[in-house]
Amino acid sequence: MTRMLARAAVLTEFHAPFDLATIDLGSPGHGQVLVRTLAAPFCSTDWMGWRAMRRKRPPVILGHTAVGMVEALGAGVSDLAVGDRVLVAGTPQCRECFYCQQGRPDQCSVLMDQGDPVIGTMHDGTEVRAAGRVGAYASHMRVDRIQLHPLPPDLPDAEASLLGCGISTAFGAIFRIAEVAPGQTVAVLGLGHLGLWAVQAARLAGAGEVIGIDPHPERRRLALELGADALVDPSREDAVGAVRARTAGRGADAVIEAAGSASATRDAVLMTRRAGTAVLTGVAHSDTEVSIPQLHLTVLGKRVIGCQNGQLTLDRDMPEWIALLREGRIDCSRILTHRYRLDEIDRAARQSQTLDDLSGVFVDFSSDRE
Template identity: 70%
Template sequence: MRTRAAVLTDFDSPFLVGPIDLAEPGPGQLVVRMTAAPFCSTDWMGWRAMRRKVPPVVLGHTAVGVVEHLGEGVTGLAPGDRVVVAGTPQCGECFYCGIGRPDQCSVLMDQGDPVVAALPDGREVRAAGRVGAYAERMLVQRIQVHRLPEGLSDETACLLGCGVSTALGAVFRIAEVQPGQSVAVVGLGHLGLWAVQGARLAGAGLVIGIDGHPGRRELARALGASDTVDSARHDPVASVQALTEGRGADVVIEAAGPALATRQAVLMARRAGTVVLAGVAHSATEVELPQLQLTVHGKRILGCQNGQIRPDVDMPRWIGMLGSGELDASPFITRRYALGEIDTVARRSMALDDITGVLTA
């Protein structure tokens, strides 16, 4: 099946935008025509060889689109259905799905990026995150596809499988933020800003947004942050302690990525507090932490692959919150781009010019 895609053939180089030959859908697979896909830090890091991707590869780990073709055994969907394709599948059969942790589903974590197409010269093309969103058509599995209701725009819905699910999962499912708690959010990109909204909706008494970018701090205040800290001018650990009577925050959500941000997130949590680590700077990054913080101080330090969500339960919840207006997506979509403008959106994302750029086919 001939279609068009933006293929990463060499790291840190322009994408090859042109034809690919997509494989026909096999059992449990379907073809979805992409209508909207967000570009975020995960994608430009993949572009810069920071995510262990193997070119040629189509980046993009979530998208919204329309079902076109169904493989054998696919049920519950029909051609013409509008769907969100999420980067975290839920096979329901592996060890991790069996213990209620589909965020670690073996289909994603153990099988890697599948070969889904070929370039005209015969080179195999992989799909990043088992999605490969930056293409006119995607070959994906039924276990990562969710039907969308009417009334939610494609551009808004495409944010579900990335910042929305990760940030809200961090707040509600991992940290289990309680009314009145203090929450510090380190890093105010699209992930951190969604976490600010989530903390506000959870009833946090104090929501502290931390970032060196003045525009991001201003947006965080508009989205519900009660306080912000300029991490370029002030020590964020000392600032959070000053705002919490010297204790530190009840919950810290790290959404920046650098090793320093991870260290600061752990240090700014109070004793017996909770730290959720969502940012990753590089697949090879290592973090050095004071041992006392990990033992005597009794802090809970938890990872956050896609918010540890259960897609079958949580995805309908987030869809409902976006549809009802509880979650405001309007500040997140900075610009819209055609597929052929992917080099521009990659550079703008890396330069922090966009909160989220949305690509359309």
């Protein structure tokens, strides 16, 4: 089988511009698939990887989810064909490890214990890793079959690429973890793309009231358009007090933390009612510690649940999220704010940091130098 040369944006040094380089991906091994990338969202998690906050080991190709087309199949892959469109998800489902057998592939050992694999080599022979076992900021990816889900032909690439991280995380948080029931009050702390997907999911779950919390006025306005009933500006008022004031002093039935800081995590627990559920979806620096009054975790009976990619179980959840997207019940139009060429990656990273982007998606991986 011929070897695949991919054009990739490689993180070779923290805090430095990405290197656009040609990577020899080799050919797909047993259980692997070679996928041509069609769309890959720039995720704030990658921005954190760039800043050395996520224990990445350069040189590494970031980007942990994508939509692509199957170009070649390794041995042992018989349920996909060349030309199939697939979602490369942020979370695999190996079906064999301890966690998959417990029904928790969000903790699959392949992803969580094996780490980022060497995916190819640079022209001088230096080995390059693939973040999240994907490495989506490249024209091609060599990925495990267990990380792929077939896509129907009628979903546009850029929108569908949002399924693998933002949509699956927030919809999983609302429907699978908090299990929001009709009429319940949901507070969403942080209205970046994750929080705005959570607002939409809470609405679809039939929440009685959705409270959006963010200091950024434009993001609060978007939350209102996407289904929030009430807004809180935490730079002007105490968010915990504001949520309690709207819930007869109790706190929200479910709180989705989507800001990714220690103070937001603490606030999320404090604004959850007794015996309510706080779902933590935001990601902070790997060494961050959180201080929470112990009473809230014991006597007050709150459930505080960590949320890795919405506890995604690919074959259970993805058909449902795909159906919602196809039926137009998930609105991507406000959240998909930019489309980039791969060679604009430094700009995409800057815009993500300055909050000018909600979700920027790479849709063009061609080279103007080739």
